Amino acid sequence: MRRNNLLKIVSATIVNVALVALIVKYAGANLTVLFYAAFFMFVTLWGLLFYIIPRLDTAAGTPKEVLQDLAHRLRSGRYRVTEEPGKLSIQITPLAAIKVHAVADGANSEILYQADATPGGWTVLVLLFLFTRGFAGFPMALYHFLKARRFAEDQLRPQLPKGGVPRAKVGAGDIRERLIDSLSEGHRLAAEAYEATQSRYEDRWLLLGFGAVLLWLILLVTLGVGPHSTLTGNPAYLLIIPSAITLAILVPSVWSTRKWFKPRIDDYREWADRLRKALEKETVHETTESPESSAFELIAQAYRQVPTWLEARRKGSFSRESGAWMLIFTCAIAAAWMAFFGIVLYSFTTWSLGLLIWSLVLLIGAAALISLCYLLYSRLRRRANEEGSRTLKDWNYRLDVMHQKMVKYLEEL
Amino acid sequence: MVDALPLERPDLYVLARHLERLWREDEPMLKTRLQVAANVNYDVFNRYLSWMLNRNLVVLENSDDGHERVVLTAKGREAYLKLVQWINEVIKEELPK
Numbered sequence: 363m364r365r366n367n368l369l370k371i372v373s374a375t376i377v378n379v380a381l382v383a384l385i386v387k388y389a390g391a392n393l394t395v396l397f398y399a400a401f402f403m404f405v406t407l408w409g410l411l412f413y414i415i416p417r418l419d420t421a422a423g424t425p426k427e428v429l430q431d432l433a434h435r436l437r438s439g440r441y442r443v444t445e446e447p448g449k450l451s452i453q454i455t456p457l458a459a460i461k462v463h464a465v466a467d468g469a470n471s472e473i474l475y476q477a478d479a480t481p482g483g484w485t486v487l488v489l490l491f492l493f494t495r496g497f498a499g500f501p502m503a504l505y506h507f508l509k510a511r512r513f514a515e516d517q518l519r520p521q522l523p524k525g526g527v528p529r530a531k532v533g534a535g536d537i538r539e540r541l542i543d544s545l546s547e548g549h550r551l552a553a554e555a556y557e558a559t560q561s562r563y564e565d566r567w568l569l570l571g572f573g574a575v576l577l578w579l580i581l582l583v584t585l586g587v588g589p590h591s592t593l594t595g596n597p598a599y600l601l602i603i604p605s606a607i608t609l610a611i612l613v614p615s616v617w618s619t620r621k622w623f624k625p626r627i628d629d630y631r632e633w634a635d636r637l638r639k640a641l642e643k644e645t646v647h648e649t650t651e652s653p654e655s656s657a658f659e660l661i662a663q664a665y666r667q668v669p670t671w672l673e674a675r676r677k678g679s680f681s682r683e684s685g686a687w688m689l690i691f692t693c694a695i696a697a698a699w700m701a702f703f704g705i706v707l708y709s710f711t712t713w714s715l716g717l718l719i720w721s722l723v724l725l726i727g728a729a730a731l732i733s734l735c736y737l738l739y740s741r742l743r744r745r746a747n748e749e750g751s752r753t754l755k756d757w758n759y760r761l762d763v764m765h766q767k768m769v770k771y772l773e774e775l
Numbered sequence: 776m777v778d779a780l781p782l783e784r785p786d787l788y789v790l791a792r793h794l795e796r797l798w799r800e801d802e803p804m805l806k807t808r809l810q811v812a813a814n815v816n817y818d819v820f821n822r823y824l825s826w827m828l829n830r831n832l833v834v835l836e837n838s839d840d841g842h843e844r845v846v847l848t849a850k851g852r853e854a855y856l857k858l859v860q861w862i863n864e865v866i867k868e869e870l871p872k
Contacts, residue, residue: 540859547866658791
């Protein structure tokens with residue numbers, strides 16, 4: 363085991379023991395303390411499984427050469443690979459992923475791996491951590507670690523160049539290797555855009571459902587339950603009117619959400635499918651006629667879509683501007699509850715000035731928080747739009763330069 | 776024999792379609808098959824074929840059955856490789872986050 367990993371395990375254990383010792387000192391040894399001790403232990407192990415970077419093997423060649431070669435081989439095996447400086451990220455299953463690091467070791471490269479999760483995998487892990495205080499999160503983290511270790515042993519190790527002889531540079535002269543790389547990258551971006559948009563669509567449904575329930579409750583309390591209610595005399599209206607108003611708002615919202623998301627989801631899925639099929643055809647060296655006129659043309663068309671895919675992927679990710687989004691989310695939840703309690707307070711009280719003031723304070727607070735949410739959201743949206751148009755401009759420039767270079771080359775032939 | 780109006784400037788994608796189809800074929804390819812695969816009409820196909828022949832990207836071969844067949848030359852393969860390399864380089868550059 364590498365010294366760094368040992369250091370990580372030792373320091374995590376020391377922190378863990380110190381925290382438990384502190385709790386025992388100030389709270390005494392009882393069941394609660396045991397619970398927290400176990401909690402800290404699980405959290406520490408949970409973190410460690412994603413933090414340690416075990417050594418896999420030594421490969422012939424520089425880190426860049428080895429990683430490029432490995433990326434190409436994995437793409438030919440239809441794995442989704444993202445190249446980053448000094449490392450690769452590979453999706454193993456819809457939830458599990460692995461990072462492969464390469465560090466220079468003389469003329470060779472030391473290959474290391476690290477367990478990782480896909481965005482969906484991280485969501486499951488965080489939810490398990492939040493709802494089970496880390497207890498169910500730990501087995502899941504262990505699953506990710508074992509999955510990564512197995513993949514490293516079974517899939518990565520046999521692909522590494524051995525015997526001190528680096529492999530020929532990938533794609534130096536092979537058309538098929540270049541096509542596979544380009545199709546695989548295009549497929550990865552389209553598939554990630556599809557998954558991110560699908561996930562946003564599902565989140566929007568959840569949000570609409572939550573909003574509808576909250577609105578229905580507010581209407582029920584305001585119109586039917588409190589002393590100022592207008593529908594107390596008729597129990598049938600008590601359910602019908604709040605439900606009708608809620609539906610009148612919900613149905614157009616659902617319709618517009620579907621109208622916005624569906625064509626985009628279908629478009630991204632269609633692109634991902636087209637690229638996947640072309641990639642499959644390329645990896646098995648199939649020469650039969652296909653509905654696609656040419657892989658080159660498909661790649662060129664697909665690359666025109668890349669800014670849209672990057673934008674879709676960015677929108678579906680909380681990794682950027684996560685602080686601002688958390689603030690908006692927290693403010694929106696707080697505003698919803700303040701509005702709810704403000705209305706409840708107003709509805710359940712007879713005219714008492716004190717309670718009326720409290721109710722007004724809550725409602726004004728809710729309005730202020732909603733305004734803050736709106737301001738933050740507009741700022742984020744403006745910045746995202748600016749960034750989106752910059753990306754589009756940069757990308758189109760890149761494609762135009764490539765196109766001109768190709769046309770010039772053909773003219774000079 | 777190819778006798779068509781000269782092509783001033785070939786469409787990059789149509790040309791790539793021809794070159795790619797020939798590259799995928801292990802043996803000389805019948806002109807009609809190549810025309811169908813490239814999805815262009817006979818007139819357009821002849822103009823592209825003529826353009827490629829003039830630049831030595833392809834050559835014509837007479838076969839025993841009396842049909843002319845098209846073969847990709849080393850220069851034609853090199854030209855297609857260059858196009859594929861350039862398009863690959865676009866995605867290899869750092870992507871905007």
